[in-house]
Amino acid sequence: MTSQDDDFDPRDFLPYLLNRAADASSLEFQAIYKARYGILRTEWRVLFHLGLFGGMTAKEIGARAGIHKTKISRAVARLEQRRFLSRTRDRRDRRRETLALTGAGRAAYNDLRDVARDYDAALVGDLGTEEAERLRAMLRQLTRGRS
Amino acid sequence: MTSQDDDFDPRDFLPYLLNRAADASSLEFQAIYKARYGILRTEWRVLFHLGLFGGMTAKEIGARAGIHKTKISRAVARLEQRRFLSRTRDRRDRRRETLALTGAGRAAYNDLRDVARDYDAALVGDLGTEEAERLRAMLRQLTRGRS
DNA sequence: AGCTAACAGTTGAATTTGTAACTAACAAGC
DNA sequence: GCTTGTTAGTTACAAATTCAACTGTTAGCT
Numbered sequence A, B: 001m002t003s004q005d006d007d008f009d010p011r012d013f014l015p016y017l018l019n020r021a022a023d024a025s026s027l028e029f030q031a032i033y034k035a036r037y038g039i040l041r042t043e044w045r046v047l048f049h050l051g052l053f054g055g056m057t058a059k060e061i062g063a064r065a066g067i068h069k070t071k072i073s074r075a076v077a078r079l080e081q082r083r084f085l086s087r088t089r090d091r092r093d094r095r096r097e098t099l100a101l102t103g104a105g106r107a108a109y110n111d112l113r114d115v116a117r118d119y120d121a122a123l124v125g126d127l128g129t130e131e132a133e134r135l136r137a138m139l140r141q142l143t144r145g146r147s
Numbered sequence C: 001a002g003c004t005a006a007c008a009g010t011t012g013a014a015t016t017t018g019t020a021a022c023t024a025a026c027a028a029g030c
Numbered sequence D: 001g002c003t004t005g006t007t008a009g010t011t012a013c014a015a016a017t018t019c020a021a022c023t024g025t026t027a028g029c030t
Helices: A014-037 A041-053 A058-065 A069-081 A103-127 A129-143 B014-037 B041-053 B058-065 B069-081 B103-127 B129-143
Strands: A085-089 A097-101 B085-089 B097-101
Touching: A014 A041, A014 A103, A014 B014, A014 B103, A014 B129, A041 A058, A041 A069, A041 A085, A041 A097, A041 A103, A058 A069, A058 A097, A069 A085, A097 A103, A103 A129, A103 B014, A103 B129, A129 B014, A129 B103, A129 B129, B014 B041, B014 B103, B041 B058, B041 B069, B041 B085, B041 B097, B041 B103, B058 B069, B058 B097, B069 B085, B097 B103, B103 B129
Parallel strands: none
Antiparallel strands: A085 A097, B085 B097
């Protein structure tokens, strides 16, 4: 497959384009949750997994979101400090602790979910509804089996 | 625009899907340039801009790639240490220095460009050629005006 | 029971990044 | 020529991330 020709422009490289679009599209939203709740990207992700699925362990969040356990551990500690979540140690298996949002955590989740919805709508507006759906499908496919 | 309904699933959020696909699709390639040349992502990006466009200043690379000048500065320093690039201070404006790949730098660029081409082809294989072109166009559009 | 391996989660040290302040060089106005 | 403002690039310090080693707990095997 490897060729000698000089006909490949790395600016077209999909991982490059994906990274740039990901960075660009995250920037504004990131500024919002940082300003409103003083949280970082990993913390927002933990928040949204708990908001969406209810109680989960750190391990499960990491597995679903593709985030390393040390990052989760530190994000959970900070969210706990800010009283956005609480931990409950499992009776059956005392290594595991189930995480759940507090009232404040759920309020933040609901707020940010709404902001995300609006922001997503703006992006979809740029692309057209049908194209945006195509995009989501392709992004899921690229992630599947590779993460 | 903001709604009270509960009908938005953050797993569909485009920045989230973009970030996951970007991470997933970068991982393998990242492992390759790290293992072969001991370089990081920003260093690879600097390398590929220089390989593609020839001599440029750090500022220009940063502007084109959307990378902050401090990251560029450190990436350039490391690439210089590894003898992948050399600097030439401009006669006309002695604040500026033009960067250019050395022989070793060009060899690394050529090698990695080929790897990138093959890797890109594998991703395109997953999506289909036409869909992949659509994807690139959408990613460029999302980046445009937002970065 | 006693031993070993695996697992959930945390922590410390080294690396990397981000923010702001800095140096050196140029440019424009007076 | 001298001030003031801007620019290219670097650096210092704080914050975040990674990697490996660690604690405490469970499960399996003999």
